[in-house]
Amino acid sequence: MSSSPAIRIAIAPHCSLTPSGAWTLFLATCSVSFGVAGLLTLRGFWPVLAFAVLEMLLLGWALYASMQRRHHSETIVITEECVDIETHARGAAAHAVFPRHWAQVKLRGDVSPLRPARLTVESGGKRCEIGSFLTEQERQHLAVRLAPLIGGMAESPQLPSGQPRG
Amino acid sequence: MATHAHAAAHDDHDHKPHGWRRWVFSTNHKDIGTMYLVFACTMFFVGGSMALVIRAELFQPGLQFVDPQFFNSMTAMHALVMIFGAIMPAWVGLANWLIPMQIGAPDMALPRLNNLSFWILPFAFVILLGTLFVPGGAPAGGWTMYPPLALQSGDSFPMMIFAVHLMGISSVLGAINVVVTVMNMRAPGMNLLKMPLFVWTWLITAYLLVAVMPVLAGAVTMLLTDHFFGTSFFAASGGGDPVMFQHIFWFFGHPEVYIMILPAFGVVSEIIPTFSRKPLFGYESMVYATAAIGFLSFIVWAHHMFTVGMPLAGQLFFMLATMLISVPTGVKVFNWCATMTKGSLSFEPPMLFALAFLFLFTIGGFSGLMLAIVPADFQYQDTYFVVAHFHYVLVPGSLFAIIGAVYYWLPKWVGRMYDQKLATWHFWLSAIFVNVLFFPQHFLGLAGMPRRIPDYATQFADWNMVSSIGAFGFGFSQLLLPYIILKCVRSGAKASDRVWDGAHGLEWELPSPAPFHSWETPPSAAVIARGAEH
Numbered sequence: 001m002s003s004s005p006a007i008r009i010a011i012a013p014h015c016s017l018t019p020s021g022a023w024t025l026f027l028a029t030c031s032v033s034f035g036v037a038g039l040l041t042l043r044g045f046w047p048v049l050a051f052a053v054l055e056m057l058l059l060g061w062a063l064y065a066s067m068q069r070r071h072h073s074e075t076i077v078i079t080e081e082c083v084d085i086e087t088h089a090r091g092a093a094a095h096a097v098f099p100r101h102w103a104q105v106k107l108r109g110d111v112s113p114l115r116p117a118r119l120t121v122e123s124g125g126k127r128c129e130i131g132s133f134l135t136e137q138e139r140q141h142l143a144v145r146l147a148p149l150i151g152g153m154a155e156s157p158q159l160p161s162g163q164p165r166g
Numbered sequence: 167m168a169t170h171a172h173a174a175a176h177d178d179h180d181h182k183p184h185g186w187r188r189w190v191f192s193t194n195h196k197d198i199g200t201m202y203l204v205f206a207c208t209m210f211f212v213g214g215s216m217a218l219v220i221r222a223e224l225f226q227p228g229l230q231f232v233d234p235q236f237f238n239s240m241t242a243m244h245a246l247v248m249i250f251g252a253i254m255p256a257w258v259g260l261a262n263w264l265i266p267m268q269i270g271a272p273d274m275a276l277p278r279l280n281n282l283s284f285w286i287l288p289f290a291f292v293i294l295l296g297t298l299f300v301p302g303g304a305p306a307g308g309w310t311m312y313p314p315l316a317l318q319s320g321d322s323f324p325m326m327i328f329a330v331h332l333m334g335i336s337s338v339l340g341a342i343n344v345v346v347t348v349m350n351m352r353a354p355g356m357n358l359l360k361m362p363l364f365v366w367t368w369l370i371t372a373y374l375l376v377a378v379m380p381v382l383a384g385a386v387t388m389l390l391t392d393h394f395f396g397t398s399f400f401a402a403s404g405g406g407d408p409v410m411f412q413h414i415f416w417f418f419g420h421p422e423v424y425i426m427i428l429p430a431f432g433v434v435s436e437i438i439p440t441f442s443r444k445p446l447f448g449y450e451s452m453v454y455a456t457a458a459i460g461f462l463s464f465i466v467w468a469h470h471m472f473t474v475g476m477p478l479a480g481q482l483f484f485m486l487a488t489m490l491i492s493v494p495t496g497v498k499v500f501n502w503c504a505t506m507t508k509g510s511l512s513f514e515p516p517m518l519f520a521l522a523f524l525f526l527f528t529i530g531g532f533s534g535l536m537l538a539i540v541p542a543d544f545q546y547q548d549t550y551f552v553v554a555h556f557h558y559v560l561v562p563g564s565l566f567a568i569i570g571a572v573y574y575w576l577p578k579w580v581g582r583m584y585d586q587k588l589a590t591w592h593f594w595l596s597a598i599f600v601n602v603l604f605f606p607q608h609f610l611g612l613a614g615m616p617r618r619i620p621d622y623a624t625q626f627a628d629w630n631m632v633s634s635i636g637a638f639g640f641g642f643s644q645l646l647l648p649y650i651i652l653k654c655v656r657s658g659a660k661a662s663d664r665v666w667d668g669a670h671g672l673e674w675e676l677p678s679p680a681p682f683h684s685w686e687t688p689p690s691a692a693v694i695a696r697g698a699e700h
Contacts, residue, residue, distance in 0.1 A: 014688065016352035025349060032377050036417070040384070045399060045414065047391075048384030055380050059342050066275040066346045135354055136690045 007078040007149060007159060011142065013133040015070050022063050030056050074130050076121075078149050080159060083121055085128050096121075096128040101156045107143040119143050121150065190285075193277030194682060195262045196579070198284050202259025203572075205287060207648060209251030210565075212295070214641050216244035221603075221637035223620050224630050237620035238306035239298070245309035246326075249426070250333040251291055253560065256568045257429045258283075258340045261368050263579065265344060267673040267680060268362045270353025270689040275346040283339035290332035297322035297329075308618065310415055311386065313400040313408050317393050324394070327386045334379050341375035344368055353672075353688040359450065360698040362671050366453050367432030370460040374421045374428075377464070382418040385411060409474050416467035424463040426560060428456060430527075430567030431498055434520045436671070437574050438502050441517035442509030443668040448501040455494035455501075462491045472540050473547045481540045488538035495531055499524065514666070515589035519570030522562055522597045530558030533608065548618075551611025557604045566596070569647065576651065577665045581679030582658030584650050592650065595643035602636030672697040 017025070037052035068090070077084040083103050085096040103123040119139050120127040131139045151157040183191075192198055219240045223231050232240070262280065266273055274280045297304040302320015305311070311330075316323065348369045352361070361369075388399040389411070398404025400411040431452075439446045446452065468476060468484040502524055511517070533555040537543050546552060569592075577583050606629035611617075615626045622630065661678045675693050676684050689697070 014354045015350055016354075016356070017350040022350070025345075029345075029373070029376060033380060036377065037380060037384075040381070040414065043410070045384060045388060045410070047387045048381055048414075051380035051383040051387070055338055055376065058338070059345070059376065062276055062279065062342045062346045063350075066350045069350070132687065135688045138354075139687075 005159075009076045009078075009142075009145070010073060011076075011131055011134065012073045013069050015067065017063075017067070019067065019070075022067055026056075026060055026063055029059060072133075076130065076146070078146075078159065080156070083150055085121060085130060096126075098123040098126075098128070100150060102153060103150050104153045105143055105146045105150050107140065121146075123153075191281065193273070193281055195266050195274045195277070195280065196680065196682065198274075198280050199259045199262030199264075200579075201284055202255045202262060202287075205284075206252050206256035206259060206568075209247050209255065209291065210644070213244050213247035213252055214644065216240045216247065218637060218641050220244065221634040224622070225634040226631065227622050227624050227627050229621055232620070234620045235303055235306055238308075238618060239304035241618050242305045242308050243294070243298070246294060246305075246330075247291070248560075249309065249422070250330075250337075251287075251294075253426045253564050253568070254333075254337060255287060257368075257371070257426070257564075258337075260364075260429065260433075260568070260571055260575075261340070261344055264575065264673060265347060265365055265368060266351070267676060267684055268365050268671055269348060269351060269356050270672050270685045270694065271347060271351035272683065272686045274343050275351050276343050279339050280343055283336045283343065286332050286336040286339075290329045290336065293325050293332070294329035297325045300325065310412075310419070311389060312415070313389060313392065313411050314402075316389060317401070324390065327390045330386050331383060334383050337375050338379045341372040341379075344372040345376065348372075353685065353694060355691045355694045356672075356698075359453070360694065362432070363435035363446065363449070363452055363456075364429065364432035367428040367430075367435075367456050370456050371425050371428045374425050374460055374463065378418040378421045378425075381414060385414045385418065409471075412471045412474060413468065416470045417464075420467045420470065421460075421463040423556075423559070424459060426564045427527075428460065430523065430564050431456060433567045433571040433574070434502060434523055435498075437516045437520040437570055438505050438524075439670070440574075440666050440668040441512050441514060441520075442506045443511075444505055444509040445670075446501065447504035447507075448497070451497055452501055455497040458494040459491060462487060462494070466491065469538055469543070472543045485538050485540050489535060492531065492535055499528060510668075514573075515586055515593055516570045516574035516666075518590065518593040518597075519566045519573065522593070523566045523570065526558055526562030526566070526597075526600070530555055530563055533558065546611060548616055549611035550607040550615045550617055553617050554604050554607035554611060557607070561604065562597075562600050569596070572647070572651070574666070575673070576654060577658075577661035578673060578676070578678050578680055580655050580658070581661055581677075582654050583661045583665075584654035584658055588646060588650050588653075592643065592646040595646070596640060599636045599639035599643060603633055603640050604636070606630075606633045606636075670697055 033052045033056055034049075037049040040046075040048045072089045073087075075086045077086070078100065081100060083098045083100050085098075087094045098121055103121055106120050106122055106127075107117050108120070109117045117136060117139055118129055119131050119142060120129050122128075131142050134142065148157060149159065189197060189201060192201070219232060220237065223229070223237055262274065265271075300321040302322060305316070305319055305322050305326045307315040307319060311326070319326070348361070348365060388397070391397040392399055392401050392406070396404075398406035400406045400408045402408055435446055435452055466484055466488045468480060469488045472481060472484070513521075533551065537546055537552065537555055573584070573589055610626050610629050610633070613626065615622055663676070663678050664674045665678060672685070672689055672693065673680065675689065675697060
């Protein structure tokens with residue numbers, strides 16, 4: 001058996017807002033809302049503050065819920081023996097394991113105008129799609145990266161040592 | 167051996183639910199957008215019918231058809247229905263349909279919240295319209311709900327407050343969804359300054375909504391506690407200040423006006439470049455102008471209430487701040503004109519409505535400038551001049567932009583082209599009758615006719631008759647809109663994917679009709695670059 005280390009590739013959906021950006025957005029909105037509500041509260045009209053608090057709690061929850069997309073991820077671990085694909089989405093995890101020697105990577109094109117290509121790892125009549133949330137270029141790039149690591153059917157190419165992780 | 171549980175889940179992309187469940191439990195942004203638009207159209211005709219009751223009564227001096235109490239109910243209900251039931255839901259419907267498609271997102275960020283924010287609305291309006299049948303009649307103190315008049319309403323008062331709360335909750339949920347969607351769901355490469363103007367204007371609109379809705383909710387709750395729980399926030403007898411309600415209400419109310427008009431700026435900024443076959447002139451200045459208008463909308467509220475008595479410094483501040491809004495608005499009008507200059511113009515129905523918006527909204531803007539001048543406003547306050555002003559802003563402004571947007575994107579939504587000849591007829595009838603309806607109201611106001619009265623002095627008779635003829639002409643010509651849409655859905659010719667040859671934007675990269683699920687795979691950098699040719 002080879003002692004090459006496992007190669008790990010982690011992919012996640014794009015979120016246009018970073019956690020720090022989300023905090024900045026939330027605090028900026030809070031400052032405006034609480035600024036107005038605070039001034040009115042000082043004049044005795046405190047119910048406005050109560051509604052502002054409720055609304056900012058809702059905004060905070062909405063941002064938090066949307067930022068959970070960041071935790072949707074696919075992790076592909078390639079060892080000498082197998083290709084292990086782990087998917088995390090909305091708290092649920094799914095796991096697919098393929099024997100590396102009998103697995104292959106396929107990029108199927110022209111499925112529909114909205115889904116230009118579909119990247120799968122396949123073996124023994126089973127398939128697992130990966131990177132459905134990537135852009136077309138990113139998916140092609142991933143396919144090019146995976147193909148020499150997984151190899152074709154009945155192939156076990158030498159895994160490079162010192163392959164960067166992630 | 168492979169063991170995987172999730173692979174099959176990826177094959178559901180064209181799954182579309184059927185029957186009533188598709189609509190009641192919908193989390194699809196396109197279906198929810200459609201429901202908002204249908205609801206807005208229904209409320210538009212309900213509110214329009216109320217307007218026709220008003221104009222029928224005002225056709226001649228004297229009391230003809232309704233008693234003064236019911237007449238006043240019609241003015242208040244017409245405003246509430248049109249603002250919260252027609253214009254705002256129409257914009258939210260357009261936002262639902264377009265924002266995810268325009269930023270390359272598969273759906274709104276919070277789809278279930280989206281469903282909830284829509285389904286609150288029908289209940290709110292059942293309650294509001296239900297006030298027509300309770301003892302004492304519907305609210306008759308105007309949509310502004312000024313105390314102490316509003317506190318003297320009958321059983322309709324708590325129903326109105328509850329309905330306003332529900333409408334506010336619906337608006338806030340929708341606005342938060344828009345903010346989170348635009349900020350977090352943009353496709354890779356779709357940076358903020360590549361977003362279409364419609365998305366930008368809606369993002370700023372959503373911020374305005376988030377900022378002002380707690381103020382409205384607080385204000386109407388304080389009215390409620392003054393009425394039922396013995397508090398004295400606005401009751402002078404207990405040491406409260408009724409004028410403070412006006413300040414608080416208009417702190418919400420003036421941004422509310424911009425909430426109704428900013429998305430219209432976005433729509434017109436999409437339509438004019440398409441039919442000029444030129445990129446939008448000054449894209450970035452349009453974004454900054456929109457933001458400037460949004461900011462200024464927070465510091466002009468007291469121009470609605472110059473006559474309540476306020477210090478001279480306050481009058482000057484609010485007058486000058488109001489006039490300042492004309493600068494970023496002027497930037498926009500200039501940019502739209504510059505976009506058309508030397509363009510290959512064509513005049514399909516969306517462009518006709520956009521051009522009418524440009525001319526007629528500008529008239530509304532100019533009359534707004536007149537109202538901003540404090541000594542002049544002392545004369546115009548509570549006259550038909552004010553009625554003419556805000557109807558020029560909201561009807562050929564917001565409403566024409568909504569109709570233009572429907573004619574612009576309808577082929578993309580349903581995959582069929584509508585009858586353009588009939589739509590052109592719709593435009594000309596609307597454009598002519600809207601001026602017959604509202605322009606004479608300037609003359610009536612300048613001559614001193616007060617608003618919200620069922621009877622008037624005989625010197626106002628001629629222009630009132632003209633205005634009422636315009637109202638009926640305008641109202642009945644709007645029946646063409648649902649007819650054209652239904653005809654399009656049933657038997658329109660197949661529309662191409664791009665529909666309009668000058669159209670740019672990610673939505674035009676999708677097939678027509680837009681698929682039930684779109685952009686589940688984000689658009690590529692090349693597609694985004696092609697779509698972002700502003």
